[in-house]
Amino acid sequence: MAAPAVVRTDRVRTDRETIARSDDHRALRIWLRLLTCTQMIERVVRSRLRERFSTTLPRFDLMAQLERHPEGLKMNELSRLLMVTGGNVTTIVDQLEKEGLVERLDEPADRRAFRIHLTRTGERTFADMAREHEEWVVGLLSGLSRREQDELLRLLAKAKEHAVEVAP
Amino acid sequence: MAAPAVVRTDRVRTDRETIARSDDHRALRIWLRLLTCTQMIERVVRSRLRERFSTTLPRFDLMAQLERHPEGLKMNELSRLLMVTGGNVTTIVDQLEKEGLVERLDEPADRRAFRIHLTRTGERTFADMAREHEEWVVGLLSGLSRREQDELLRLLAKAKEHAVEVAP
DNA sequence: TATTGTTATACTCTATAACTATA
DNA sequence: TATAGTTATAGAGTATAACAATA
Numbered sequence: 208m209a210a211p212a213v214v215r216t217d218r219v220r221t222d223r224e225t226i227a228r229s230d231d232h233r234a235l236r237i238w239l240r241l242l243t244c245t246q247m248i249e250r251v252v253r254s255r256l257r258e259r260f261s262t263t264l265p266r267f268d269l270m271a272q273l274e275r276h277p278e279g280l281k282m283n284e285l286s287r288l289l290m291v292t293g294g295n296v297t298t299i300v301d302q303l304e305k306e307g308l309v310e311r312l313d314e315p316a317d318r319r320a321f322r323i324h325l326t327r328t329g330e331r332t333f334a335d336m337a338r339e340h341e342e343w344v345v346g347l348l349s350g351l352s353r354r355e356q357d358e359l360l361r362l363l364a365k366a367k368e369h370a371v372e373v374a375p
Numbered sequence: 376m377a378a379p380a381v382v383r384t385d386r387v388r389t390d391r392e393t394i395a396r397s398d399d400h401r402a403l404r405i406w407l408r409l410l411t412c413t414q415m416i417e418r419v420v421r422s423r424l425r426e427r428f429s430t431t432l433p434r435f436d437l438m439a440q441l442e443r444h445p446e447g448l449k450m451n452e453l454s455r456l457l458m459v460t461g462g463n464v465t466t467i468v469d470q471l472e473k474e475g476l477v478e479r480l481d482e483p484a485d486r487r488a489f490r491i492h493l494t495r496t497g498e499r500t501f502a503d504m505a506r507e508h509e510e511w512v513v514g515l516l517s518g519l520s521r522r523e524q525d526e527l528l529r530l531l532a533k534a535k536e537h538a539v540e541v542a543p
Numbered sequence: 544t545a546t547t548g549t550t551a552t553a554c555t556c557t558a559t560a561a562c563t564a565t566a
Numbered sequence: 567t568a569t570a571g572t573t574a575t576a577g578a579g580t581a582t583a584a585c586a587a588t589a
Contacts, residue, residue: 234516240531245413345402350537363408369518
């Protein structure tokens with residue numbers, strides 16, 4: 208990979224340490240950009256979930272997990288999937304149960320545990336939210352071509368796999 | 376790009392609607408993976424900043440902006456860069472000023488405004504934090520090759536540029 | 544003794560809106 | 567009238583730790 212002629216003047220000023228430093232900073236720049244992208248999307252999604260459905264992102268995420276697991280999920284499974292501690296899951300499930308969107312069913316095999324399900328109402332409500340939510344996200348990410356989106360998805364998956372080993 | 380023979384049996388079951396649906400879901404999957412990656416890194420960085428330096432991510436981010444702008448930044452510039460509203464910037468700057476890490480200097484051109492700077496102590500403190508912080512991030516992202524990191528950086532930049540137009 | 548889940552608490556972060564001082 | 571910044575408030579989100587019930 209020869210450097211283009213136009214940057215040759217720069218290379219004179221680019222000693223080994225500078226190269227090493229800029230190499231180190233690459234990870235930092237990725238992290239900062241990752242944070243910015245996430246925050247931008249998150250802010251849009253949070254505010255629209257509030258305006259349109261009077262709900263929050265953690266509540267939406269919890270319902271999304273339940274929708275993906277029709278057999279139901281235990282509290283500690285939700286805790287792990289949502290990456291939050293148990294007390295917070297209790298709070299959110301309490302709210303959603305009060306509104307009739309989810310229900311705690313007894314787990315026959317373990318009398319300490321529950322299986323959390325979407326109710327029929329919860330399924331319908333979530334379907335409405337998910338449809339709009341997806342439109343917002345498609346709009347926000349439509350700056351990338353399909354191929355670029357696939358590549359981004361692959362790179363994020365790989366980054367995630369490694370990070371989860373470093374910080375389990 | 377011909378599909379490999381091994382997936383040919385799958386293609387029989389892949390009608391147009393399935394393709395269209397999975398295409399729609401691509402943006403959603405990116406968003407969810409983006410959120411997971413960010414949360415994983417964020418959790419590590421937050422907890423280590425707290426353990427090692429008794430500080431928080433927003434405080435670190437604010438100091439990082441000041442370090443990048445030695446000429447100082449006005450409150451509303453910090454607000455825009457950090458993507459938070461003004462009242463919150465005041466709170467964080469108050470804390471950091473009380474600890475002697477930043478200072479408000481009068482802006483001669485506009486007596487309503489300040490320029491916020493890192494103090495000498497703030498510079499040293501930030502340098503220590505930044506060095507460790509970068510090690511954490513390099514470790515977390517070391518699952519990607521240099522070329523993959525460059526590609527990720529590029530894709531995130533492109534996504535960000537478009538998203539900022541959709542949701543300014 | 545370990546695990547599942549709940550309760551109670553405290554703190555950080557954030558947005559909103561009313562306010563002042565200056566432009 | 568508009569802008570820079572502050573103050574006050576309320577709510578979301580989170581972690582922690584002590585606790586009860588069951589394994």
